[in-house]
Amino acid sequence: MLNPKTIEIIKSTVPVLEKHGKEITTRFYQMLFEDHPELLNIFNQTNQKTGRQQTALANAVYAAAAYIDKLETIIPVVKQIAHKHRSIGIKPEHYPIVGKYLLLAIEDVVKDVPKEVIEAWGEAYGVIADIFIQTEHEMYVEAAEKEGGWKDYKPFAISRKVKESDLITSIYLKPKDGKPTASFLSGQYISVRVNIPGDEHTHIRQYSLSDAPNGEYYRITIKRESEEKATLGAVSNYLHDQLKEGDSIEISAPAGEFVLDQTTDKPLVLISGGVGVTPLMSMMKVSAKEQPNRDITFIQAARSGRHIALDKEIQEITNGISRKHLICYETPTAEDIEAQSFDKEGYITSQWLNDVISDKAADYYLCGPIPFMKAVYQMLLEIGVQEEAIHYELFGPHEKL
Structure with a gap:
């Protein structure tokens, strides 16, 4: 737990984060990828190009500061982000790297930051990181131990491709090991990991499962991005144009918090x-x-x-x-x-x-x-x-x- 002094210092930085949050997170990603280009294999570069990832991180940091004395209030957001992290393969060893560059970015953007502020943020980040690491560990274990489940990524074969409309195609995926597919909650997604010829880094994208659990296959239904957005739709275009029935891709086990509540019979x-x-x-x-x-x-x-x-x-x-x-x-x-x-x-x-x-x-x-x-x-x-x-x-x- 954080001591009162640390909490006081963190909360005092809320106005600064509100003003400079996007600038800090933009600089954070620049510095992170310069020194650790291998992480480009995990982060969605489309979200980097559009600025959505920077905005999302800025909002998360701001929320952490605002509710640092009531971290239980952000647990629902933690769980949603943790699902995404488990799905793409974020591991405990990534957190110290992120923490290091987040603090460096704060110092770089907000000049002359007092040492006690950086120390307080370092302590707070450690507490928040521990919450994520523990939450994600439980999710990794649950995904691996579920009947038909697995850890990290697993090869699936494309058993069928069905054109649903001019721009949308359904892809049916079956495990290459011949085992049944793990069950999932309706509304969840899988992460697809592909290596596109000519691209230096691996691409990971999330696609919602568009069928009910059946033990035999997963179905994803994806939209091809238009030509003017081709650079931002590299994965969807690759799945539409390059992969055919019989080819294989890697996917992670189903994840996500956006699921149907079946405890009610309301319309x-x-x-x-x-x-x-x-x-x-x-x-x-x-x-x-x-x-x-x-x-x-x-x-x-x-x-x-x-x-x-x-x-x-x-x-x-x-x-x-x-x-x-x-x-x-x-x-x-x-x-x-x-x-x-x-x-x-x-x-x-x-x-x-x-x-x-x-x-x-x-x-x-x-x-x-x-x-x-x-x-x-x-x-x-x-x-x-x-x-x-x-x-x-x-x-x-x-x-x-």
Whole structure:
């Protein structure tokens, strides 16, 4: 535990972190990768290029300082980050390296930092690192000891590739050792590790599992990035274009905190934008099978019928009295209009949500692009949905809507 003096010093740095946090974390990553380029094999360089990783770390450091006297309040965030760390392979030996360069970055950006401040942050970082290390150790053990489970990465063969839309493809993965796949909670993801020819460093990406647990295979459903984003979509384009059925990739055991709550039988409302359908698809399948009497409304938004994925699967499951599938196309094609294959044209609106959701006292799960998520989140609040009833998944580093 930290002594009162250390806590006092850390809390006094909150205004500085609020002002210089992004600058500190940007410098931290620069220094870290200059001296330890091997860590580029672990960190997502897309998030580095877009600045999301720097922002996420700055927010985490700020939260740690603000709640240093009440660390129990950030445990939910710790668990979410720990899931990600376990999934990509962060180990205890990485923490002293990160701590060293975080302190160096603080000194480099905030000039003339008193020695006692650096010492206090060093002590605080040690306590926080220990919490992460212990939490992640438990997750590693759980993943390895589960039936069909494993530690770190394991080779899987691509047994099937199915084109779902113009930009989205489902990939079915089976263990190369012939053993059953470990079970998982609907909504969880796996990390995929690939070596792309011509690239110096390994790439790791997280993809939600888009099917229910079955013991035979995992399914991921991924979107190809557009040509202008090709440098930021290296992995998705590689999986789409280069890998074929029979090829193998390495994946880590399922992880993640964004999972379906099956302890309640409240109506379930799933709202997806684009490829955000993937974790919600798994949730729907599990709920339909294990909670057959639970009302389900699945609202699926996409650009058009050429961009929607898994809609036919959803329609088959929602073909019942207590289940409903609604489709919103931003710009429907002539074929969409002729087939009358959608329920709303344009964007989702709060008025439309108010009209189509019959029971507002439901559990809501959202997944999709960040602007979509923010908009739907606010709409739900506007129509009277309680904040604690809204659960969401954001791709990439932890953020809040």
